[in-house]
Amino acid sequence: MDSTQYFLVAGTVTALCLLLALLAVRSIAFCRALESEGGDSATSAAKRVCNCVCSCNGGFAVTDMVVEKAAAAAVAERATGASMMEQLVPEITTHALSYLDYPSLCRLSMTNSLMRKAANDDNAWKALYHKDFTLEQDSVTPANGWKAYYAATRAIVNINAEFFNIIKERSIQAMSHFWRNADYVKCVHASGELFSGYDAVIQSWQLAFNWEHGFNFQVRDVRARVLTDMAWVTMKTFVDIDSGPFNVTNVFEFHNGRWYMVHHHSSVMLMNGEVEQQLVHA
Numbered sequence: 001m002d003s004t005q006y007f008l009v010a011g012t013v014t015a016l017c018l019l020l021a022l023l024a025v026r027s028i029a030f031c032r033a034l035e036s037e038g039g040d041s042a043t044s045a046a047k048r049v050c051n052c053v054c055s056c057n058g059g060f061a062v063t064d065m066v067v068e069k070a071a072a073a074a075v076a077e078r079a080t081g082a083s084m085m086e087q088l089v090p091e092i093t094t095h096a097l098s099y100l101d102y103p104s105l106c107r108l109s110m111t112n113s114l115m116r117k118a119a120n121d122d123n124a125w126k127a128l129y130h131k132d133f134t135l136e137q138d139s140v141t142p143a144n145g146w147k148a149y150y151a152a153t154r155a156i157v158n159i160n161a162e163f164f165n166i167i168k169e170r171s172i173q174a175m176s177h178f179w180r181n182a183d184y185v186k187c188v189h190a191s192g193e194l195f196s197g198y199d200a201v202i203q204s205w206q207l208a209f210n211w212e213h214g215f216n217f218q219v220r221d222v223r224a225r226v227l228t229d230m231a232w233v234t235m236k237t238f239v240d241i242d243s244g245p246f247n248v249t250n251v252f253e254f255h256n257g258r259w260y261m262v263h264h265h266s267s268v269m270l271m272n273g274e275v276e277q278q279l280v281h282a
Contacts, residue, residue, distance in 0.1 A: 097124040098131065102154070122146050129153065134223050143228075152226045159259050160224070160233045160250055164217050170209040176202050180253055180260035188265040190246055229254040236269065245269045 097118065100108065105128065109119035118124075125146035130138070133153055142149035166174045179185055179201060187201040188194050195204040218238040225232055231252045238245045251263035 097121070098127040100128075102128065102132065102150070120147060125150050133157075136223060137225070149226065152231075153224050156224045156226055156231045156233060156252060156259065157222060159252065160222065160235075161219070163250060163261065163264075164219060164237075167208075168217065172202070172206050172209055175205045178261055180255060180262045182262065185262045186265075187263070188267070190266045190268060192267070231259065232263075237266070 097105065097108075105119050105124065109116045122145050129146055129150045132150075140149075163178060166178060179198060181198045183197045185198055185201055186194065186196050187204055189204060189208065193204075195201045216239065220236050220238065222233060222235045231254075233250045233252075235248050235250075236245055237248050245268075246266050247269045249263070249265045250261060252259045253262045254260075
């Protein structure tokens with residue numbers, strides 16, 4: 001047998017293997033379709049169609065046991081009218097989803113309709129909110145649900161972080177766009193001096209940025225509360241200067257599709273001994 005005949009035989013065998021594999025895959029798809037039609041008839045039909053073994057160089061096999069289990073699961077699911085996820089106790093589902101972070105929960109909701117229903121569960125987003133932010137608002141009932149409230153809170157926390165990035169970069173242009181251009185905005189720096197009105201506030205930041213000493217903030221204990229068009233954030237900031245740490249409150253207003261800062265208040269945080277001295281002097 002010459003080389004041409006060898007190639008011819010090899011090609012024929014390969015083609016037969018591919019054909020048999022294609023037939024096996026189509027039979028699997030067909031028996032799954034029969035299973036979805038319901039009842040014992042679907043199980044028996046599936047068994048008749050899929051009761052085959054196809055092998056090619058150690059290929060794959062579809063057995064009666066696999067078909068019976070798949071058909072039984074499908075029939076049980078149709079009998080109860082609920083999937084395995086839906087049959088779980090809600091507390092168990094919430095606990096399982098609580099191990100996911102924000103991006104993972106969002107990705108889960110985009111897989112299929114069942115996962116979307118589970119990932120959009122209000123209790124799951126409430127648990128995630130308490131894990132990522134605070135337990136202080138356990139009694140709050142958000143008007144649009146905990147998922148929307150979580151997204152709004154995350155947006156405010158990110159905007160608040162942007163404020164400190166602007167301070168580190170000493171960008172007066174970015175600070176000018178960050179504040180709402182209104183006469184009612186207020187700014188109280190750590191010195192205790194109050195600046196009222198947009199122009200006065202921006203000028204105060206220009207003076208602060210001209211200060212030769214650099215800023216290296218560490219922001220901790222961030223707490224945010226978001227309403228429809230108003231939000232405020234409280235936190236502690238630690239700066240590499242002798243007059244810290246500080247208690248800081250930032251207030252934001254939603255206007256024309258974005259959040260603007262309308263109030264900033266920074267004050268030196270009194271330690272325990274200083275508090276006692278203040279009480280004695282008072």
